[in-house]
Amino acid sequence: MELDKSKYKYLFDIDSPIAIRDFDAAQLKTLCREIREYMVDVISQIGGHFGGGLGTVELSVALHKVFNTPYDKIVWDTGHQAYPHKVLTGRREALTRIRKYGGISGFLKRSESEYDAFGAGHASTSISAALGMAAASDHKKENRKVVAIIGDGAMTGGMAYEAMNNSGILKKNLIVVLNDNQMSIAPNVWQISNYFTEMISHPEYNKFKGAIWDLTGKLDDFGDRLRKVASRLESGIKAIITPGMLFESLGFRYFGPVNGHNVAQLVKLFEQVKNLNGPILVHAITEKGKGYKPAEGHVQKLHASTPFDKITGKALKSGGTVSSYTSIFGNALVEIAKENKDVIGITGAMPDGTGLNILQNELPDRYYDVGIAEEHAVTFAGGMATLGVIPVVAIYSSFLQRGFDQIVHDVALQKLHVVFVLDRAGLVGADGPTHHGSFDLTYLRLIPNMVVMAPKDEAELRDMLYTAVNYKDGPVALRYPRGNALGVEIKEGFSELEIGKAEKLIDGEDCAILAVGSMVDNALKAAEKLNLEGFNCEVINMRFIKPLDEVMLDYAAQKFDKIITLEENTIVGGFGSAVLEYFSDNNYKNDTLRIGIPDRFVDHGSQSELHKEIGIDPDGIVERVKIFCKGTGIHNEVIA
DSSP, X not given: OOOOGGGOSSGGGOSSGGGGTTOOHHHHHHHHHHXXXXXXXXXXXXXXXXXXXXXXXXXXHHHHHHSOTTTSEEEESSSTTOHHHHHHTTOTGGGGGTTSTTSOOSSBOTTTOTTOOSOBSSSSOHHHHHHHHHHHHHHTTOOOOEEEEEETTGGGSHHHHHHHHHHHHHOOOEEEEEEESSOOSSOOOHHHHHHHHHHHHSHHHHHHHHHHHHHHTTSHXXXXXXXXXXXXXXXXXXXXXXXXXXXXXXXXXXEEEEETTOHHHHHHHHHHHTTOOSEEEEEEEOOTTTTOTTTTTOSSTTSEESSBOTTTOOBOOOOOOSOBHHHHHHHHHHHHHHHOTTEEXXXXXXXXXXXXXXXXXXXXXXXXXXXXXHHHHHHHHHHHHTTTOEEEEEEEHHHHGGGHHHIIIIIITTTOOOEEEEESOBOOSTTGGGTOBOSHHHHHHTSTTOEEXXXXXXXXXXXXXXXXXXXXXXXXXXXXXXXXXXXOOOOSSOOOOOTTOOEEEEOOSSEEEEEOTTHHHHHHHHHHHHHHTTOOEEEEEOOEEESOOHHHHHHXXXXXXXXXXXXXXXXXXXXXXXXXXHHHHTTOOOEEEEEEEOSSOOOOSOHHHHHHHHTOSHHHHHHHHHHHHTSOSOBOOOOO
């Protein structure tokens, strides 16, 4: 990647945060401008999460200047905010390969850098992890500072408040930085609040306050009354001119709001609060996309981006014409909702990512965004279902893992009709292991009363969604992959599928390939290649992971000695395991090969690169089937 390094005065001399510890305010300000410029230069060419990182440049610089990282721990919430952190911590050049196969992760990763204190790809985790570090540091008698940065919507997640409540109880030395880039907590009252923050964070003020507290503690009942008056006075002032009472009530000392793009002010504030005892919250107002006009002031635009024109911010044309599975689902849901007034959609802060923005625009009164609160989304849907509403809960596969207990206890146990639509099922590509939907067939299949299905293409997706909405006997889960669909013809209207009914796609004599979801197309392509080499394979689209089509399984077991199962899910406990369980229960002795995602966390890269790596692309399937058909026995064959 060609970059004009001459326009950077400091950036290319910085290989660790140590290099900026002696910078003055003017140098820090210049460095912030350079980091922002570098991010625009790089991400415009390769794509990546963008807006959140532009908003945390000054925070990142100030934190690494003031705190002795990596001994002191900085814990980021998700990786969206952490690109400047990566640039400052020895990964400047590596940014040019971020989210690429073999390159650095787009999120935080402990194995990647000693400066990544805690791995993070999902939201609302930083305070819990940081509190754990503070408690461990205290236990080991280490004078280690711990800072958690939370924001980018993560404060809508209940886990954050559970952690804050526990922080207030434990009273460990912990600093939480609220990166508020949407002003979602309170309006910004800059001049007054900045002055007040200066006052209450100043060492002399805190020394004076401590002295008064000690003195009044020696005055028996009269001292207690003075303390109460002083506390009410300080709390009253804070309540009037700051939004800090929520955090104060949870046991935090609140400082802010502070201008999160004034690096000198941030440095001064962090210097003043870092040695205070107990839980501290610094509320920084930032702007997502700060410093890059096409991204400023837009909640979704350039949050995560493909390569784009640096001047206009517009995405470079990819040349693709096939619709995504996400948009096909979104449009189908609107069609169904217009026919059925009881159908509503629920998302967890991902309207565009799940396709529910289409419902939001067309039928806004039938759309609910509950924030980054997947557990709540599931139980909220269950409550709706008790009164005859049909909630369609659209959540990424890896994010729905957070709501597992609620699916079991609040929905399936009560046999409530909730439709779960899992986007990003299987390997998602550049976002890597925190976002791969590798486990949903396994964690959904084990739940009683649950129907689980996966479409082979976009036409079947539409029919499955229609089937799920019209199913009345309990919860239904429907999963599909990230990216463009296959481009098959879509007929007008919908057809209802028979629950648990598979379909034979190709007749064969040598072996049967039982495939589900995204792997059906790969099975067809592999069968075509195998046929050219003399292997005549039957291909069956199983459609349903639960209930299985037992008639079809009996047929396959009786016709073929060798059976291959194919899925884009972990090999552990997934579709292939379900088939083996059925064969075992019915005393079938067929040679069986399970092909799926190996029992490990798969790294990031394009979907095609990852499919090839683990052997679930057509060529990989061909080679494994050829080897299998020449041997015997049950094979749990996966590429490690």
